[in-house]
Amino acid sequence: MRKIIAILIGYFCGLHLQAQDLKPQKQRLDFARMYLEIGGNFFPSFAGKQMINAEVTSIDYSATLNPYITWGGFHFWGHAEFYVTFPIGQINLDGNKVRHKLQNSVATGARIYPWALKQGKIRPYFGCNWGTLAFEHIPQTGEKYTMLSKDFLLNFDTGMIYNYRKIGFRLAVNYYPNNKWQYPLNKTEMAEISTPSYSIQLGLLYAFDATKKNTQKNLEKWNSYPNVSKLSYDAKSFGDFFIGAGPSQSFSLSNSEYNAQEFPYLQQRLSSSAYFDLAVGYHFNQFNFFTALSFRNPTYTTEGFGVKQTIKKKSLAIELNKYLIDFSGFAPYIGLNIAYDNIQYKEDVNGSKRETNVSSFEPGITFGWDIVPGKTNEAIVLRTNLRWHPYANFKVDGKAFNFSQLEYNLIQVMFYPERLKR
Secondary structure (H helix, E strand, O other): OHHHHHHHHOOOOOOOOOOOOOOOOOOHHHOOEEEEEEEEEEEOOEEEEEEEOOEEEEEEEOOEEEEEEEEEEEEOOOOEEEEEEEEOOOEEOOOOOEEEEEEEOOEEEEEEOOOOOOOOOEEEEEEEEEEEEEEEEEOOOOOOOOOEEEEEEEEEEEEEEEEEOOEEEEEEEEEOOOOEEEEEOOOOOEEEEEOOOEEEEEEEEEEOOOOOOOOHHHHHHHHOOOOEEOOOOOOOOOOEEEEEEEEEEEEEOOOOHHHHHHOOOOOOOOEEOOEEEEEEEEEEHHHOEEEEEEEEOOEEEEEEOOEEEEEEEEEEEEEEEEEOOEEOOEEEEEEEEEEEEEEEEEEEEOOEEEEEEEEEEEEEEEEEEEEOOOHHHOOEEEEEEEEEEOOOEEEEOOEEEEOOEEEEEEEEEEEOHHHHHO
16 A cells, blocks of 8 residues: 555656746746656666576676656756656677566656756756566576566666756666565576666756747736646636547556466566557536546566466446646546456466456546646646556456556546637
8 A cells, every 4th residue: 555655646747848947936837847858777787596407507697778768847846857767678788698688667756856957057856766677587598487577666766967958968876675586497496586776877858848839828827827726717618528548557466366376486466568548538627527438458468487377458447536636737636436347368378278258347546637737728638547446356266366456547648629619
């Protein structure tokens, strides 16, 4: 539960921004600036273990460079940064050493700047991020090893940024305190492996101005809104329909009873591949409330030592959400949902296959936020959703395959056709 609370506290968002210096009067539209960043994390080499001829031997894994892309925003008038980072691969820096994969999943983080960002100045920061970390030994020959992951790690970083006009440069050190793994060398034997506890990060940022497309009348009106108010402030219409789509990922927060007994060498807590969250709904503008119907279809896969499991889930959820407040364009909400899930489970054990299908209703809790500089007057809104389904599970041979699933909708673009007409 503490992990979930930590995720809810830390948020990221891209907000309409102005690329020029932040103004001292702290207007509403100066609250945040959006940026895109490309860069890489350098991980040093480290020692591992493998099984050869029934003996455990030590091996060396090469140093790696892990490129990434980040979409984020500088918030609270330059004193905070919230972001989401997407990994885009791994480069082994020594081809002669044993290959491996050590990669972060999509990660969300927050950073604090004691001194506000300013053009032409170096500004230090410290922060943390949440995500999963996956590790896999890749032998040159032989059977495929298991990829393991640690779910929702809390990692830390410290660094500095230098801004010049629209360009920024980042130099940082990331610290990974949870770096010890019980890694399966075969179906029955485990070995402890310690992956690097730090990485060195270099990044190049580009800021851009998304508010210039609005009329001067709109900008003046939006800047006149109170910094803290209800989202319904200045709402003229009763409500509006919306449609939306955005990339998502799902994580199971509980160990699987079935895997723990039948396949302890497989990954116990699963994370899905990326998928799209599709939504249609109605926003009751004057009541700070919206309802939505959402469709998601995550796929989970784990394999190793001749065994492969695939779980395909199709889920349709109806949810009711209430906005809590609007703070300079950041509008968090909370609500309840119930999902109808259809799960297709496939298992392949050394060529022997079987399949099962189950369906059920799953209650859940929704938490999220909208980015709304123009309150209920904007046709395009950026939304982030987190849905927790604590009782999600199905059974195989009478044993529970637990999920306690957390769905993380990264950035969903919502379109309000009726607002566009107005």
